[in-house]
Amino acid sequence: VEKFYAFPAPAGVNYAAQLEKFVAYHAEDHRRVVCLTSGGTRVDLEKNTVRFLDNFSTGSRGAACAEAFLAEGYAVILLHRPGCMTPFARHLSDGATGRYVDFKLMDNLSVEESGKVVVNTNSCKLARAVREYSKVKAANRLLTIPFESLVQYLHLLRAASEALKPLKRNALLFLAAAVSDFYVPVSEMAEHKIQSRDGPLEMKLQQVPKILGSLKQCWSPEAFVVSFKLETDLSILLDKARMSISKYGVDLVVANELRTRYEKVTLVTSGDVQEVTRIEGSDAELDDELVAAVMAR
Amino acid sequence: VEKFYAFPAPAGVNYAAQLEKFVAYHAEDHRRVVCLTSGGTRVDLEKNTVRFLDNFSTGSRGAACAEAFLAEGYAVILLHRPGCMTPFARHLSDGATGRYVDFKLMDNLSVEESGKVVVNTNSCKLARAVREYSKVKAANRLLTIPFESLVQYLHLLRAASEALKPLKRNALLFLAAAVSDFYVPVSEMAEHKIQSRDGPLEMKLQQVPKILGSLKQCWSPEAFVVSFKLETDLSILLDKARMSISKYGVDLVVANELRTRYEKVTLVTSGDVQEVTRIEGSDAELDDELVAAVMAR
Numbered sequence: 001v002e003k004f005y006a007f008p009a010p011a012g013v014n015y016a017a018q019l020e021k022f023v024a025y026h027a028e029d030h031r032r033v034v035c036l037t038s039g040g041t042r043v044d045l046e047k048n049t050v051r052f053l054d055n056f057s058t059g060s061r062g063a064a065c066a067e068a069f070l071a072e073g074y075a076v077i078l079l080h081r082p083g084c085m086t087p088f089a090r091h092l093s094d095g096a097t098g099r100y101v102d103f104k105l106m107d108n109l110s111v112e113e114s115g116k117v118v119v120n121t122n123s124c125k126l127a128r129a130v131r132e133y134s135k136v137k138a139a140n141r142l143l144t145i146p147f148e149s150l151v152q153y154l155h156l157l158r159a160a161s162e163a164l165k166p167l168k169r170n171a172l173l174f175l176a177a178a179v180s181d182f183y184v185p186v187s188e189m190a191e192h193k194i195q196s197r198d199g200p201l202e203m204k205l206q207q208v209p210k211i212l213g214s215l216k217q218c219w220s221p222e223a224f225v226v227s228f229k230l231e232t233d234l235s236i237l238l239d240k241a242r243m244s245i246s247k248y249g250v251d252l253v254v255a256n257e258l259r260t261r262y263e264k265v266t267l268v269t270s271g272d273v274q275e276v277t278r279i280e281g282s283d284a285e286l287d288d289e290l291v292a293a294v295m296a297r
Numbered sequence: 298v299e300k301f302y303a304f305p306a307p308a309g310v311n312y313a314a315q316l317e318k319f320v321a322y323h324a325e326d327h328r329r330v331v332c333l334t335s336g337g338t339r340v341d342l343e344k345n346t347v348r349f350l351d352n353f354s355t356g357s358r359g360a361a362c363a364e365a366f367l368a369e370g371y372a373v374i375l376l377h378r379p380g381c382m383t384p385f386a387r388h389l390s391d392g393a394t395g396r397y398v399d400f401k402l403m404d405n406l407s408v409e410e411s412g413k414v415v416v417n418t419n420s421c422k423l424a425r426a427v428r429e430y431s432k433v434k435a436a437n438r439l440l441t442i443p444f445e446s447l448v449q450y451l452h453l454l455r456a457a458s459e460a461l462k463p464l465k466r467n468a469l470l471f472l473a474a475a476v477s478d479f480y481v482p483v484s485e486m487a488e489h490k491i492q493s494r495d496g497p498l499e500m501k502l503q504q505v506p507k508i509l510g511s512l513k514q515c516w517s518p519e520a521f522v523v524s525f526k527l528e529t530d531l532s533i534l535l536d537k538a539r540m541s542i543s544k545y546g547v548d549l550v551v552a553n554e555l556r557t558r559y560e561k562v563t564l565v566t567s568g569d570v571q572e573v574t575r576i577e578g579s580d581a582e583l584d585d586e587l588v589a590a591v592m593a594r
Contacts (some may be wrong), residue, residue, distance in 0.1 A: 006423060047352075049353055050555065051350060052351055053350055054349055056346055056347050082396075082399060083396050086399040086403075088403055089398045090398070092398050092402065097512065100383075100397060101383070101396055101402065102378050102383045106386045110427065116424075117415065118415055119406070119415070124412065127412050130403065130406045134407075178347075179395075180348075182497070183499045193528055200479070200504060201500075201502040201503070202501050204500075205497060205499075207496065207498075231489075232489045
């Protein structure tokens with residue numbers, strides 16, 4: 001971990017002053033602050049980047065949970081990957097695919113005679129989301145910070161954790177981002193686009209340093225840390241979740257299986273295991289249940 | 298190439314009937330039809346996909362060129378990767394980063410007393426884009442087909458090329474998508490998420506079959522085919538462009554260098570080389586110049 005951070009920081013991670021100011025503002029009101037991470041990280045394979053490795057993540061869980069925390073009065077620092085779903089904005093389009101400014105959105109726009117561009121929608125969800133968003137922004141309760149690459153993400157997470165440290169038990173880290181396990185260190189990266197004429201491509205990726213231990217031991221020791229595990233193979237999921245707790249001191253692990261993750265998640269702590277399921281027929285999302293269960297800890 | 302297509306087609310590529318109907322509609326009016334591809338392709342590394350390899354592409358060239366072709370009266374089949382920039386919709390947000398439904402967009406929305414959601418914009422570009430889009434849709438001149446993976450892309454491109462065949466010289470293929478050179482065949486793919494505890498990850502990727510030859514020889518022999526080359530290393534760019542012409546029979550190659558691609562592109566044909574540059578101070582985009590130069594051939 002130390003070796004990783006000894007390398008010069010990449011561009012786009014200079015948010016220390018903004019983070020400190022945001023935390024100080026809410027510390028005064030004794031408001032709880034959550035740093036919520038969302039979306040996948042990009043791993044560049046070339047210095048002049050044409051190709052990259054990515055992690056599948058719609059960001060829907062992070063977006064919904066951010067809204068839930070805001071509704072509960074938290075201040076939210078959102079580290080998010082552009083292109084993944086974002087709180088409030090997700091209501092602009094329909095369902096899980098509405099992350100992009102595309103034809104689906106165009107089909108819902110019309111121009112009035114005055115030249116005004118209007119969003120056509122039958123539901124009042126969007127209007128409510130726009131109002132909620134302005135309210136939250138006006139109260140300075142939402143700080144959004146974008147990341148693209150894994151390296152940016154790891155630098156931003158350290159900066160945010162350190163900024164949260166003075167809040168002690170009023171700080172929460174909710175690490176829903178899909179972080180790559182492998183990467184190519186800059187020192188091993190190809191300068192130019194890798195050529196295809198030379199036959200098959202062989203790549204060797206190094207393991208990403210495990211930063212959860214440093215987070216709990218140094219960066220923000222008193223913060224309540226919630227991490228996420230996603231596996232496609234159910235048989236190893238709970239073991240891996242328990243390992244995060246025993247090895248790194250994480251307070252709670254949200255264990256997801258890829259196939260059923262919108263129906264059910266399992267909360268694992270050092271003491272017990274709790275299943276959270278979506279309430280059938282209710283309007284509430286699984287994410288609201290999840291945030292409520294985390295807050296109850 | 299034949300071996301590749303002998304594998305069962307993936308989900309999401311069943312557009313043959315729609316393509317045929319679209320082409321027949323415009324064949325009757327002797328309208329020219331362009332199949333324009335845009336965005337990067339995804340290469341899955343696992344069957345239950347968590348990780349994938351991707352190609353960097355904003356899709357801005359494809360989006361702008363699609364608008365230019367539509368303005369010139371063409372009918373457009375757009376094979377596009379969701380998340381990349383799309384024609385008309387790109388004017389909803391500002392500049393090259395406005396591809397996502399996110400906070401930038403939210404900041405431009407307000408709710409009127411009636412509950413109507415309005416897009417706040419000072420420019421008339423968006424209103425013009427919304428009107429143009431409705432006009433083009435009403436005239437059935439735009440067929441949009443999304444792809445995610447490389448395998449889907451290759452199946453859709455073959456289907457579109459074959460659908461264009463009856464149009465003969467009235468068909469144009471404008472292949473601006475950033476297509477991966479490497480992939481993992483399904484037969485070599487891991488079933489589950491690759492685990493990180495076993496040390497560094499070694500991956501072997503196979504070369505993607507070169508389909509341009511089949512396209513020119515079999516799928517749509519009389520269509521005018523424009524392909525794109527993007528390199529970060531200028532010294533090999535023109536040679537690679539010429540190779541596409543001599544080896545696959547492509548009619549024209551648009552050669553891009555990563556760093557300068559918004560300022561300048563080079564058109565390479567079997568006979569000559571032509572530089573197209575953005576006209577300083579003019580409102581026209583480089584893409585308008587590019588489409589005009591291609592149409593002049």
